[in-house]
Amino acid sequence: xxxxxxxxxxxxxxxxxxxxxxxxxxxxxxxxxxxxxxxxxxxxxxxxxxxxxxxxxxxxxxxxxxxxxxxxxxxxxxxxxxxxxxxxxxxxxxxxxxxxxxxxxxxxxxxxxxxxxxxxxxxxxxxxxxxxxxxxxxxxxxxxxxxxxxxxxxxxxxxxxxxxxxxxxxxxxxxxxxxxxxxxxxxxxxxxxxxxxxxxxxxxxxxxxxxxxxxxxxxxxxxxxxxxxxxxxxxxxxxxxxxxxxxxxxxxxxxxxxxxxxxxxxxxxxxxxxxxxxxxxxxxxxxxxxxxxxxxxxxxxxxxxxxxxxxxxxxxxxxxxxxxxxxxxxxxxxxxxxxxxxxxxxxxxxxxxxxxxxxxxxxxxxxxxxxxxxxxxxxxxxxxxxxxxxxxxxxxxxxxxxxxxxxxxxxxxxxxxxxxxxxxxxxxxxxxxxxxxxxxxxxxxxxxxxxxxxxxx
Numbered sequence: 001x002x003x004x005x006x007x008x009x010x011x012x013x014x015x016x017x018x019x020x021x022x023x024x025x026x027x028x029x030x031x032x033x034x035x036x037x038x039x040x041x042x043x044x045x046x047x048x049x050x051x052x053x054x055x056x057x058x059x060x061x062x063x064x065x066x067x068x069x070x071x072x073x074x075x076x077x078x079x080x081x082x083x084x085x086x087x088x089x090x091x092x093x094x095x096x097x098x099x100x101x102x103x104x105x106x107x108x109x110x111x112x113x114x115x116x117x118x119x120x121x122x123x124x125x126x127x128x129x130x131x132x133x134x135x136x137x138x139x140x141x142x143x144x145x146x147x148x149x150x151x152x153x154x155x156x157x158x159x160x161x162x163x164x165x166x167x168x169x170x171x172x173x174x175x176x177x178x179x180x181x182x183x184x185x186x187x188x189x190x191x192x193x194x195x196x197x198x199x200x201x202x203x204x205x206x207x208x209x210x211x212x213x214x215x216x217x218x219x220x221x222x223x224x225x226x227x228x229x230x231x232x233x234x235x236x237x238x239x240x241x242x243x244x245x246x247x248x249x250x251x252x253x254x255x256x257x258x259x260x261x262x263x264x265x266x267x268x269x270x271x272x273x274x275x276x277x278x279x280x281x282x283x284x285x286x287x288x289x290x291x292x293x294x295x296x297x298x299x300x301x302x303x304x305x306x307x308x309x310x311x312x313x314x315x316x317x318x319x320x321x322x323x324x325x326x327x328x329x330x331x332x333x334x335x336x337x338x339x340x341x342x343x344x345x346x347x348x349x350x351x352x353x354x355x356x357x358x359x360x361x362x363x364x365x366x367x368x369x370x371x372x373x374x375x376x377x378x379x380x381x382x383x384x385x386x387x388x389x390x391x392x393x394x395x396x397x398x399x400x401x402x403x404x405x406x407x408x409x410x411x412x413x414x415x416x417x418x419x420x421x422x423x424x425x426x427x428x429x430x431x432x433x434x435x436x437x438x439x440x441x442x443x444x445x446x447x448x449x450x451x452x453x454x455x456x457x
Contacts (some may be wrong), residue, residue: 140160281300329446
């Protein structure tokens with residue numbers, strides 16, 4: 001055999017061996033990929049993950065393996081890893097018979113929405129409205145995400161499309177009702193919510209929206225019952241409990257409200273939900289209203305750790321930062337109503353040098369009428385009578401209180417009035433007091449007065 005023939009035979013042999021190896025490898029790899037969903041279905045997720053990783057170690061661009069690896073991670077309750085795999089598939093895969101786009105998009109969109117990646121979730125639901133234009137659920141989910149982004153005009157269009165495709169879509173009717181409620185179109189809002197409840201009495205999220213309408217209409221008894229029913233829906237249970245508590249707050253039943261807010265906080269074991277911040281904030285308000293300032297501060301501090309810009313929490317912590325250093329101010333803010341009257345009377349008599357003629361507890365604090373002790377020894381001089389009002393409400397004193405105080409001062413034949421507030425005064429209140437026989441005492445001066453008066457014992 002000639003050398004040329006030997007070389008040709010060797011080249012052909014190498015080619016055949018390579019081809020056989022490629023065929024064997026190609027036939028084995030799909031079998032390995034096909035075995036992964038079977039293992040997932042059998043609950044053998046660790047084996048499924050191991051095989052998927054082996055495949056990807058040799059072929060990183062095998063996006064079918066990436067897809068199944070993501071599904072296995074979901075079964076293992078590792079959503080952050082699952083999202084990474086699904087994202088790789090979304091950005092790189094060519095969909096076809098082996099990797100159907102429709103179920104992938106459905107799974108990926110729901111996963112993104114569940115774990116609060118709302119912008120990406122919306123993109124996928126919008127694609128689903130193209131892939132399944134007759135499926136009302138896709139339009140409902142897209143509308144819901146637009147609503148979450150405060151794009152109510154667009155959200156309304158998608159919700160209306162959902163009910164056009166499925167007139168019995170209770171949740172879509174309820175969302176339409178909520179959007180009407182937000183635009184103060186209460187008649188249409190109630191109509192849509194009633195339709196939703198009639199279509200599906202067991203869709204408890206509808207009662208949440210009904211409760212919002214009833215609460216806005218000041219029908220607190222009905223709203224409380226609706227929010228109780230809404231709590232049966234696990235997805236909105238926390239929100240429903242918070243709204244339930246807010247109804248008790250509006251009725252000044254702070255103990256009942258606090259129990260609800262505590263329940264709402266306890267539902268969030270990992271302390272990650274945005275709604276939990278509202279539950280803590282409202283719980284702090286209940287504590288503040290009921291003079292449990294230390295407990296209120298605990299809640300504000302918890303909120304501040306997660307979100308330093310949340311509402312007026314920073315201002316609240318600043319307002320009460322002196323409590324630990326000033327026991328007199330702490331007693332002023334936290335004591336019982338009976339003790340509060342004694343503290344105020346002590347301040348008037350010891351620090352302000354007036355003899356208390358009357359001392360009356362008020363819903364906002366304490367009112368004392370007193371005469372100037374310096375004039376008591378002067379028989380021929382008319383005694384100077386003054387009105388002292390002590391406020392410990394958490395909100396600044398407004399101008400209507402100033403005007404009402406001026407009227408009360410005249411009715412009581414007082415020549416002057418002094419207002420003491422631990423929360424300060426609005427600009428309108430200060431403007432109203434200008435040039436009037438009325439002095440506004442802020443927290444710093446109040447602290448000084450209480451310290452000068454000393455103990456009530």
